[in-house]
Amino acid sequence: MDTPYTSAIRPHFGWNKLRPWKLKMSMYIQSIESRAWQRVFDGWTPPMRDGDVPGPKPRSQWTTDENTAAIYNAKALNAMFTSVDINMFNLIEIQASGNTFGTYFRVTTFGESHDGGVACVIDGCPPGIPLPEADLQVDLDRRRPGQSRITTPRKETDTCKISSGTVDGLTTGSPINIEVPNIDQRGHDYSGRSSARETIGRVAAGGAAKKILKLHSGTEIFAYVSQVHNVVLPEGLVDHDTVTLDQIESNIVRRPNPEYAEKMITAIDTVKVRDDSIEGVVTCIARNVPRGLCYPVFNKLEAELGKAVLSLPGTKGFEFGKRFAGTFFMTGREHNVQFHMDESVRIRTKTNRSGGIQGGMSNEEIIIMRIAFKPTTTISRRQNTVSRDKQEMELIARGRHDPCVPRAVPMVESMVALVVVDQLMAQDA
Structure with a gap:
């Protein structure tokens, strides 16, 4: 006009x-x-x-x-x-209202915790990718509430339905719409987009991203709980070269070490009976990531990953590689990465202190990051607050919430997968 x-x-x-x-x-x-x-x-x-x-x-x-x-x-x-x-x-x-993530592999989530349901639309998925609903359901079940005594008691099946973008289980290249109905909603508790239930769309889209990464480059993304309150898993107890999903999912706290898993579960049980919550840390790794992903200035890979995981509810910190220890307690000689030729005549690093990222780009080593989650804010104990008319008062929050972070594990994996697949498409599409 x-x-x-x-x-x-x-x-x-x-x-x-x-x-x-x-x-x-x-x-x-x-x-x-x-x-x-x-x-x-x-x-x-x-x-x-x-x-x-x-x-x-x-x-x-x-x-x-x-x-x-x-x-x-x-x-x-x-x-x-x-x-x-x-x-x-x-x-x-697409970023005007903050509901869409990604540039080439774009994901828009919609719906609220106590509405009829939540959903997402994936735009930019290549055609011909096998994507049955069962593949997406695996991570949605890991994210699902009510799955154990250390998660929210809300009961949802979180059964997904793909209503467009696939034919006979294969993607067509058109937008993919994935829907999950709410069953156990309570509108009088609260309703909003900031609920962790919004992450259903992220996890569903992350499942598609993982599928593409696995098929294209053999890339695998795994996360696990590495700290709950003062129970900290020592470095080196988890072999990042060989850790599997089955090992991570072998206990309800998602900790691939039975001894420390029991300590973490005990810590969560202790605060739960007091109607309280505690903090935790999720470690995430990405294996077989192609080298050269992302850019060396403003769009560094660690910056893109940090933005992605810090958009999750409850996140308060992000580290990668040797983290703050690499800045506080090491000299340049100790921290610097040295290169060598491996038995396959490939350039590799002798150590991975840089966490798989150098100069803002992936270097083909395992990408390692840690994401800190604060204690859940909504607890069933009296707390001081101020009303809308500026009157001091006591508040007892309503609703059903997790006392700690184990359900965040598939959420972290999904956001990392969305970043990596987006950068992969920027490089190779």
Whole structure:
């Protein structure tokens, strides 16, 4: 739709350079353009003469100064618009409300904890990927509430249904819609997007991302609980080269070490009977990640991973590689990574203190990170607060919540998978 601003300036704009983009995002780009030209005339041109009617005038009535200013500003906007690519417009559009993640493999989640259900739409998944509902259900069951005595008592089956984007169990390349109904909702407790139930869409999409990564490059992503309150798993007790999903899922705390698993379960049981909660740490690894993923300046791989996992509810910290220990207690000689040729004549590192990332990019070693989760805020104990009318009061929170972090394990895996598959597509798609 032309406006008085766009029709007057279009000859100076070089609009034909945006034709390929306009075919895909015509309405959105026209909106951007219209607002841009509105700013040209509202704030950038010289003041009109006394007695002139405010607002746009036909170009034939412009003064010399107004014409010169308009041409100057049109050239400036032309440079601005033609120097960006379609991804910038995508980012402006899809991140406005914060419900979409990713650039090439894009995931939008919707629904609330106590509505009819939650769901996600995956856009950018390649065609021909085997993706039956059963494959996604594995991680959804790991995330499901009510699965053990140390999780929320809310009872949900979290059974997923793929309603578009697949035929006979294979992806078609079109958007994939995955839906999960709420069964045990209680609207009087609370309702909102910030509930951990929103992560169902992330975990479902993460299941698809894991499938692509495994098929494309053999990449595997595993997470486990490495700390609960003051029970800390010593480094080295878990072999990151060989740890398996079965080992992680062998106990309800998702700790691939029976001795420390029992200590963690005891710690959680102790605070649960007191209607309290405790903090925890989840360690996540990514094996067989292709080298060279991500970029060395603003979009470093560790920055993308940090943003992804810190968007999960309750997260308060992110570390990778040797973490803070590598900055506090090591010299450069001790921390530096040394390279060598392995038996397959491949360049490898003798140590992995950098956590699989160097210069902002993956180096083909195992990527190692730790994510800290605070104690669950909503507990069934009296706490001091202030009401909306600024009156001090006591609050007893309602609702059913986890006393600690074991259910966060598949959530972390999923966000890491979404980052890695997105960067893989940026490199290879």
